[in-house]
Amino acid sequence: MLIWGSGGDVVQLGNAGEAHCAICEKDRPFKNILSYRYAHLWYLFSWVTEKTYATVCDVCGRGTRHDSKQFEEKLGKSPIPFYRRFGGLVLLGLIAVAIVFGIVASNQSNARETTLIAQPQVGDLYVVDLEKLVPGGFDGHAYGVMRVASINGQQISLQVPNVGYSKLTGASRDLSSKARDESYYVAEQIQLPISQLQQLHGSGEIHDVSRN
Numbered sequence: 001m002l003i004w005g006s007g008g009d010v011v012q013l014g015n016a017g018e019a020h021c022a023i024c025e026k027d028r029p030f031k032n033i034l035s036y037r038y039a040h041l042w043y044l045f046s047w048v049t050e051k052t053y054a055t056v057c058d059v060c061g062r063g064t065r066h067d068s069k070q071f072e073e074k075l076g077k078s079p080i081p082f083y084r085r086f087g088g089l090v091l092l093g094l095i096a097v098a099i100v101f102g103i104v105a106s107n108q109s110n111a112r113e114t115t116l117i118a119q120p121q122v123g124d125l126y127v128v129d130l131e132k133l134v135p136g137g138f139d140g141h142a143y144g145v146m147r148v149a150s151i152n153g154q155q156i157s158l159q160v161p162n163v164g165y166s167k168l169t170g171a172s173r174d175l176s177s178k179a180r181d182e183s184y185y186v187a188e189q190i191q192l193p194i195s196q197l198q199q200l201h202g203s204g205e206i207h208d209v210s211r212n
Contacts, residue, residue: 003041003042003043004039004040004041005039005040005043006037006038006039006049007037007038007040007046008035008037008038009035009036009038009084010033010034010035011033011034011035011036011080012031012033013031013032013033013034013053013075013079014031014032015029015030015031015032016030016031016032016055017030018030021057021059021060021062022062023057023060023062024057024059024060028057028058028059028060029057029058029059030055030056030057030058030063031055031056032053032054032055033053033054033055033056034051034052034053034054034079034080035051035052035054036048036050036051036052036080036084037049037050037051038084040087041088041091044083044087044091045087045088045090045091046083046084046087047084047085047086047087047088047089048080048084048085051068051080052065052068053065053066053067053068053071054066112209113201113206113208113209114198114201116209116211117194117197117198117201117206117209118194120148120151120156120194120197121148121151121211122148122149122150122151123147123148123211123212124147124148124209124210124211125145125146125147125148125175125179125180125209125210125211126145126146126147126158126206126208126209126210127143127144127145127168127171127172127175127206127207127208127209127210128143128144128145128146128171128200128205128206128207129141129143129206129207130142130143130144130146130161130164132200132205133146133158133190133192133200133205134160134190137160137164138164139164140166141166142164142165142166143164143165143166143167143168143170143171143207144161144163144164144165144171144174145161145171145174145175145179145184146158146159146160146161147159147179147185149189154193154194154195155191155192155193155194156192156193156194156197157189157190157191158189158190158191158192159185159186159188159189160185160186160188160189160190161174161179161184161185161186162184162185162186163184168207171207172207172208175208175210176210
């Protein structure tokens, strides 16, 4: 669940001496302050949306605003906590790392599947687009699991499932359970060359490969 919100804070930056306050119409002690607003995700990842440096009366709170960039240069560093300023960048960094890991994992998985397809074994399971291999065999477009029944040279025989799913996730669930039982398949088998199997994998018609 996405938790989005905002907040704010005031940072006391020290005394600024005594001066005449136009509001109080008296000499008053003044102080420098920073007020800022921030947005956040999950309360952890935040970024500053607004900030104001000012010198204000210690009594009425009125005073003069300053140019944020110039005032910050005089301070030497921003008084806003690091996690408030750069929490959003940390989140973007984590997302980027997750994407990179996902790409690497996907490439490794594709390389493994390519090897398994090129060197099939009896019992291998393929999550496939059934419409490409068994046209009209199911009621509309369907995904399912097919199993390698036999291999004869460069020809391969695949068992046809007795169930197809409109969504890929249905077939993927069967891959580790139902699809390992003989009762999952009908008597019909299809034959095709291993080279065609490789083409189907390359074009994305074979979505997953599993081997015990």
